[in-house]
Amino acid sequence: MFEKLKIAFVLLLIGSISGGAIYGVNELTAPIIEENELAAQYEDYVNMFPDMSVSDMEEEAIEDDDYITKKITVYDGSGNQLGYIFEGKDENSQGSITVLVGIADGTLKDVIIASTTNTPNYVQPLKEDYISKLPGQSIDDLNYDSSTGATVTYDSITAIIDQVVLYTGDGPVVDPELLQYQTLIEEAEDFEAFLKYGRFAVESENTILDSDGAVLAYGFSIDINEETVRMLVAPDSTFLGAVPVSEEASSDTTDAVETLKTHEGSMLSTIDESSVPSPFTEAFTDMKTLVMDYTRINDVRIKEETVLDDSEQITGFIYTGFKDGNTSTANELQVDVDTDGAISALEIINHYDTPDYVSGDIEPKFDNFIGETLETLGDIDASSDDAFTGATNTGDSMLSIMTAALELHGKRAEYAEIYPDMVDYEKTFIQGYDTLNERLSILDGSGEEIGALYEGFQYNSLGSVTVHVGLANGEIVDVTIPTHDNTAGYVGDLVDNYLPNLDGQSTSDITYDASTGATITYSSIETIIDEAVQAENERDGE
Template sequence: MSKDSTAYKAVLLAILCAVCGLLLSGVNALTAPVIAKNQLATVMASLEQIYPGGEFEEVEFDDPSGLIQGVYKSPGNGTIYKIHNVGYNSNGFTFMVAFNEDGTVGGFLPIEHNETDGFGARCFQDDYTATINGLTSSDPVPLLSGATLTSTAIQQGIDAAKALFNADAGISYDPNAVAEPSAPEAPKFSFSDDFSNTEPEAEEVSNDGTTAVYSTKAGGFSFLNEKGNKNEAEITLDVPSGTVKSVKITKFSDTPGIGDNATADSALKAYEGLKAGDSVDGVSGATFTSKSIAAMVRSALDKLAGGGTSAAETPAGTETAAVEKYAETEPEVEEVSNDGTTAVYRVRTGGFSFLNENGEKNEAEITVDVPSGTVKSITVDTFSDTAGIGDQATAEDYLQKFIGVDDPETVDSVSGATFTSNSIKSMIQSVLDKLKGNNAGTAEAAPAETEPVETASVTKYAETKPEAETVSNDGTTAKFRTKSGGFSFLNENGEKNEAEVEVDVPTGTVKSVKVTKFSDTPGIGDKATDDAWLSKFAGVSDPDEVDNVSGATFTSNSIKGMIQSALDQVKSGDISAPAASAPDQTAAAPAATPEPEATTAPETTAKDENKETASRFKETEPEVEEVSNDGTTAVYRIKTGGFSFLNEKGEKNEGEIEIDVPARTVKSVKITKFSDTAGIGDKATADDFLSKFAGKKDADDVDGVSGATFTSNSVKAMIQSSIDQTEAPAAALPNTEAGK
């Protein structure tokens, strides 16, 4: 056979392959035991925790579940199974379970896990592992209440191991048997524990040397896992003994149906009588909330022990304590009237919402008897604190207790409504202080010398900083565009309200009032924008002839300010009926008297009108992006601020607007992102409202949706900005290429 022949080369290659195979087989035979031994060594430490001093051999296995990672036999002891499965944490966990040769569980050993403390992690703690260690290969594995996902994953892994072990040992069992859930032991907390991760806060509300009350906060499940709010409670302590008298949850921020089990009266009673250093049982399945409550109690105890105000230092009811407490509420007082006998005040002070949540103040109208300096009546018309808690301090039976008093501290606060009680007391004290400051020398000045009602009215309207701009005046009817500040402008540095006021020029009386922009509080101030109330001004020459809307004083005064400013314009002669031109005396035939000029206001083009309309929406900060414009239809993607953006620093609303270019009218409106209040603002995103803009050239041709003013204006701003944007391209698009 020639060495160059194909047959020779094939035979040679076959021989070489056979030799290599033999060599590899020999190497494998030599190294396989070493590799197996090394692999076994990596788990040996864990295996020996289950069977100390035992010998171990890794064996082959066939696991249909795919959960078992290794099987290790220990002669004379049993078989150990290494298992990996996924519970609550997506990274999963690893553990070992062993069955003795008699079928009893020889051990349960967690290897690695990242399950949640207080929940899934409890499956790897002694209480639950002891339950598993007492089972046999025929017993079903129980689940752990409050850790269902993790314990189910453990159950699946052990079931896979049971199937292999019982098949190998010839043990028959029911693989579908179900065990009763294992009831976990309730968590236990000591007031010496570290609660720092709950970030507890405690503020002393009162301390008379016998009883101290604290407003407290601490994070529970929502705060620690979802970046939510803390739970809040009012803790009452017995000062001499330093023990807990009561715990009342004032705000619950965790999971309803789970965490609130720890807020039940029966659970909270467990804290009564406890002191610093004691322990308390939490509620099973509500570990996070239980810890939050324990942290709040601990923070109150620490506050008391660390120098809470003692009775000796500042007795309850002293002027110093009252003044400091009320200063925090930041009271604002406005005198409405004072005839020397009775004084009426509008007053605002902060309660729980203002002091703890950056919310609004409470508001009331308080009437005082001037000669005696005592309270005659209190009417709370704006309540901003927690419904069902703070409003106990606004109940008529509580407010009646202040009638006839000259010191609000003589009336006890409402239990559980401390913040609102202090807000009410602050209002009363502020009014009484205002009266004392204003009435020094009242006896010398007879009330008859002043006209308190007119003075108050003028002052009130000046504060609203009214503006009136003439739109038209034909000598019979003058139309004004007006603005004046209401609640938002005067108290929150917000926008003014706006209205269109028509005045009958010859009589100087109101013909009609239409509110075009409402900037105050929806659901409160907008009561003063209802047509039924506005129609009461028709025919009046003094807006004070119409009573304010109860509970909407600021907006009522804002409306009156606009009306008064329009009437003042007419009375001052700033707008006068233009004189008709005299007939031409030189003409052969008498000439007809020319029509009076249509308006004394400066002429405006359509472009000017649109700019003025758009400026009305400037606070929405519109952003316009042209998507396409073929000279016939222009499409815009646009963003404008609504309630969320203007009041909560949230996101803008977004929409897509189609404009008919030649006509500069709306073709369609589509809201693509809604960022305002669900159930309120979204009324202005409904198709039946949006369809009203079709064919319109001015967004203000469509009335806003009642109760959804901010979102309505946001939508109008989108539309008006799109119309304004269309004007330039429409004139400069001779062909479709220009629009590309």
């Protein structure tokens, strides 16, 4: 018994003394260790951004990335954002390496090896002779030196930098272009490339999205005299402003941007192009043309015209579309559509793809598409043998334009069902209403307005519903539901039995039937009709 107690006591004693010793040393070293870690960490940060405020920086851990582990947003003492620091790690054949990459205004601010277990005699020359060449380079055009002699370490560093650049473009990190958009619209969280144009001074067009992926605006890059200005236009065609890409823009550019700022908040249609200083007059006009005259159908810009004979009867329609082909410059195709909604002629107006392919593989196949409608065209694959053999990329752009043209024609056909005398229409965007997107002024052969058609859209508990409301002479002409994802049976019942009851009712005294059984969808329709009537009354009041 005594022996066992002795063993227990000895173990207790040794354990206690050990614990006490470790506690004492920990008390001594813990603050020093913490200080060391912070000092090492912030020393690198401050070396990159000397004006940064350490207490104001925002750290964000990055997960699920092969290299990037942390993103630090850096601010100065006044809260102005200075840039970003990315922490990247890599494991290579010599061990591990942690690299800090600073990004500011689209350039590499600095690259610092925070820690590494790679061979010091390789790392030191890398720091002195090669990494020192990286700061100041544009992240869009990075030049690495392949003759370092320390390829393992250097490859890790360049891989991390490349990942930072990629992450800057595609990840949640704001890239320089988005930063420029954000100066005009704070809610911008992302953007998607839409199209690049060759014919216009508009270099490219992006769709600006909010955090939910909803469209906030369209961003146009306009390139004049090798200087780029970005302009933003809201979906309702409100001009949101302009910002030069370069902080060292010429006085011509900054003057033009200042003038454009005076138009912020105005509908694009009301801005006089001549008020925009040269050399941006033409570019602004092009952008306005794109926004005002062309409709976006999927990934195609498309413009429509109605063809009339001498007696002002419709003989057909012309749709002109732009779509990137094999190159990033858009091809332009004219699609003639007859009154039955079938393709009657095709003509390439401009193309930027290989001429031999276009003349040999594209144009000779056009005859195969004559008579195609939207329904039958959907069965054709550009890459299949019956479409455009040998020139699939160019063919794909042509097929996209044809499809967009026929889809737009389908919309026109919907309008024509409401207004059989419609010859043409003019579209204006609606702002200030919860559900209304656009108003179509329905025109007869002489150009007189014979009615209006409002398009409204609303989310409800069953999904969403799009409603067309035709108004003319103070009466409801027709109410249709072109698209919806509400319960089909209920909507069918509404279309058959309840919506016809609205036709012909006076807009000053609309009687809705509450006994539909499809109250959710009907409620959305009521809201859209009420807003359409309100908008029309306000318009008449003006």
